[in-house]
Amino acid sequence: MVKLSLRARLLLLTTGLLLAGMTLISAVVSSQLTRYQLDRLDSQLRSFTEIVAKVAPSGPDREQPARPELLDPALDLIGAPYLAYLGPDGSIVGTLRSSRVDAASFPTDDELRSLPIDGSAGVLQAADHEGRWRAVARPAVGWNGTVIAAAPLTEADATIARLRTTSLISGAALLVLLTAIGWWALGRGLRPLRRIENTAAAIADGDLTQRVPGLAAPGTEIGHLASSLNTMLGQLEQAFADRAAAESRMRVFLADVSHELRTPLVGIKGSTELYRMGGSDVDEAMGRIDREATRLTELTQHLLLLAQLDEAPEGQLDRAPMDLRTIANDARHDVRALDPSRPVALTGPQTRHPPGPAPVHGDEDRLRQVITNLVGNAIAHTPPGTPVTIRAGTIGDQAILFVEDDGPGMTDEQADRVFDRFYRADRARKHSAGAGTGLGLAIARSIARAHGGDVVLDTAVGAGASFQLWLPVLGQADVGRVQLGDTGDAE
Known part of the structure; x- marks a missing residue:
């Protein structure tokens, strides 16, 4: 047919x-x-x-x-x-x-x-x-x-009879004339569709930057079609760009994972070879193997947690009503324990006020993991004795917990990538066992987003860094169920 x-x-x-x-x-x-x-x-x-x-x-x-x-x-x-x-x-x-x-x-x-x-x-x-x-x-x-x-x-x-004959002849002539005019008019009317076809062919050949030109007034059918196609083409181009970026990140991620896994494995392999050659005794070799195995285990656990949070974030949480002030107060004690020389202040959203209520519906263990990562980052990347301020309270309909330091801060490029997996602002920093893999802030953000919130960074070179945890405030009906821990005195 x-x-x-x-x-x-x-x-x-x-x-x-x-x-x-x-x-x-x-x-x-x-x-x-x-x-x-x-x-x-x-x-x-x-x-x-x-x-x-x-x-x-x-x-x-x-x-x-x-x-x-x-x-x-x-x-x-x-x-x-x-x-x-x-x-x-x-x-x-x-x-x-x-x-x-x-x-x-x-x-x-x-x-x-x-x-x-x-x-x-x-x-x-x-x-x-x-x-x-x-x-x-x-x-x-x-x-x-x-x-x-x-x-x-x-x-x-x-x-x-004359009328019918005249009608037949004139009608046939008019039909032929109008058919010819219609063929020409349809050709002009469908010309924009041919241009759209040419644009689609160019895109099919790989040129995703092509767009349908303005073929008609926006209020016409062709105008609506061109606008819709351009919107779709923009989304397709963005999707392909996102896909390429995701593939690039995946390659970098796999390279980083391979490197991070290779380092402890090389250490374990080296310790066994050194022991076999008689260069170390059993206790020394086992100690090195234990440290590298611990580091390898923690890295694997972090990667598994990130994969679980990516696939089913809500399924990794055991939520209950709680108050972020409890975690903030514990974080203050953690800072003192890690570096007694650092001044630590626990305040509300405003510096001169004590910490305010910050009721949320969250997984306390996971949120403690977030704050532990933020506190550890502040201590690891600032000189000893650098002041740290922890803020807890409510701003609008968001509960907040900030960890701020007066350290050297970060550049815009570093701030844009600080939450990337395996990213380290200082690549020359030596790893301690189980630390320094560049996964801590990525895990912190994934946990916060699984709670419906986020972790953001406010920083500038020479102005310190403020890592900010934002979470939705618990509903008023559940606020009374929150059991507040010891918040201590604001300093």
Whole structure:
């Protein structure tokens, strides 16, 4: 089956509808003209028979009258070339007829007698069956008989035939002309679709920067289509860019994982080789193997936790009502334990105020892990004795816990990547066992987002760093269920 183009299908549909419309109009016009002519002729015949019915036949017979030069114009004037008188028995007792009409073309006597005499018009066949007549019969007045007036339909039929022929010829010419115009107009109308097709072909060849040009006004169908396609193309380009970026990050991630796994494995391998060669005793070799195994185990656990948080974050949480002030107070003690030389302050969102209520619905163990990572990061990346401030409270509908330091801060590039997995601002820093893999802040952000919150960084070079944990505040109905721990005194 041949599949036509959209242009051809539209043209065929339009031409078919146009042909149907022209045919219907022609039929209606022809029918109305026929009805008009018959009504006009019927009116003339009824008026004539009404007059003639009052006059008794005196002299006319079935033969042609002697004065056709007078009778013919008179009959033509009243539109009835044939007048017949019928007696009581239905016999023809007299006629008047135009000499211009052949006698064989008049209706037969039987046709005349078949007419109803109530004045309604009827159609009669000519005696030679070459034409039709319109006739009206009426009872005579003053004498017993019937008067019949008849007129040929030859002229009316010829007029209708000419009308139909003219309509057919002019309609065919108009149809051809409009089809040609339609083909041209559809070609121009569908030109934007061809440009869209060319754009799609270019995109299919790999050029994702292509866009559909402004082909029509925004309010038109083509304009809406172009706008929608451009939006879709922008999303596709972004999706491909995101995919490429994700693949790049995955390659870097796999390289980093391989490196991080290789380091402890090389240490374990080296310790066994050194022991085998007699370069170390059993205790020294086992100590090194234990440290590297511990580091390897913790790295594996961190990677597993990140994978679980990526796949089903909500399933890794054991939520309960709690207050972030408890964790904040414990974090203050952790800082003192890790570096007693550091000044530590526990305040509310405003420096001069004590910590405020920060009720949340969260997993306390996971949130402690977040704060432990933030505190450890602050201690690891600032000089000893650098002050640390911990803030807890509520800002709007968010509970907050900030860990701030007065250290050297970070550049914009470092701040943009600090939450990336395996990213370390100082690549030269030596790892301690189980630390320094660059996963701590990535885990912290994943846990916060699993709670419906986030961890963000506010930093600048020379202005310190503020790691901010934001979580949705617990609903008022559950605030009373939160068991507050010891918050200590603000310092």
